Amino acid sequence: MSPECVEAVSTLRGMARGHPGASSGERAAWEIMKNLTDGRPLDFSDCFVRLDGTGKRAVVILLVDLATGKTGLSDLH
Numbered sequence: 001m002s003p004e005c006v007e008a009v010s011t012l013r014g015m016a017r018g019h020p021g022a023s024s025g026e027r028a029a030w031e032i033m034k035n036l037t038d039g040r041p042l043d044f045s046d047c048f049v050r051l052d053g054t055g056k057r058a059v060v061i062l063l064v065d066l067a068t069g070k071t072g073l074s075d076l077h
Contacts, residue, residue, distance in 0.1 A: 001075045005065040008058035009076060015055055024050045032059060037076050 001009075016033050017026035028050035034040040048059060065071035 001071045002065055004061050005071045008061040008065075011054060011058040012062070015051075015058075025052055025055060029055055033076075036062075036073060 012029050012033050015026055015029035017023070018030040018034075022030065028047040031040070031042045031047050032044070035042045035044070048056060051059065062071070066073070
């Protein structure tokens with residue numbers, strides 16, 4: 001996993017909140033991480049839109065690393 005991806009995963013995990021009082025961005029980060037780690041289905045575009053700039057950057061870095069083989073889904077557990 002690249003250093004950028006390690007930071008991106010840390011950012012998303014730090015943002016992720018699944019409780020009922022969570023903000024829409026916290027909930028989106030939680031849903032994205034659950035999708036990547038557990039295969040939970042989600043409307044990815046809706047979640048992405050709800051993230052702030054930091055969260056969006058983290059998702060893009062993570063997806064680029066996954067697409068280029070620098071990171072595997074097993075690295076996210």
